[in-house]
């Protein structure tokens with residue numbers, strides 16, 4: 001593949017992952033975010049909220065006519081069948097999702113999801129017409145052992161299907177030790193890992209890899225968003241805790257509002 005692909009302009013994506021939080025009343029947070037986005041300057045990024053599956057349809061209705069897209073947090077690899085409690089990518093699409101997160105470290109840890117399963121879920125997302133947000137990231141022990149780049153490269157090659165394109169796929173680099181802890185890597189560390197991800201993507205996918213969005217995730221908040229989002233090869237954020245409150249999430253999106 002062409003390792004010399006020129007760096008294209010990439011529109012950033014700021015995505016909120018509500019995890020297992022939110023009831024019907026939480027639609028007021030989405031409405032609050034929509035109001036802030038309508039009043040403030042136009043952000044130079046796309047905005048996405050991924051609520052629990054129970055709220056996808058409700059929030060899709062609430063988001064109509066706003067700048068907010070709605071996504072989901074996981075899908076089964078099959079389109080339908082005897083999988084009690086699971087939800088397919090087709091069902092999420094039908095409910096109004098445009099994106100789905102796959103391979104989040106909490107799914108890898110809590111449900112033992114492997115790279116191969118994550119890859120199958122990404123393919124399922126495309127089959128249903130969803131964009132797959134594929135998460136990768138090292139644990140603290142792996143980081144301390146100096147294995148970050150090795151882990152990242154291995155997760156990328158195992159979790160990303162061969163046919164990934166910049167339109168169908170987003171990468172989220174989330175160091176596991178930074179998720180929900182208030183700790184973040186230094187900007188220099190983020191730059192090093194994102195550069196390695198970009199190099200791996202370009203090597204495997206050529207121009208598509210050069211254009212693929214690479215999000216940073218892990219304790220992003222209004223106070224550190226501008227610095228993290230300014231790091232080369234950081235094309236947006238995947239945000240957990242700080243996406244639950246409209247004001248905080250807007251504070252992060254503000255990193256992409258000029259003036």
Ligand code: PEP
Pocket residue numbers: 017174178179180181182217218219220238239240241242
């Ligand atoms: C996440 O779980 O995707 C995440 C980034 O969480 P937090 O922002 O709370 O660290």
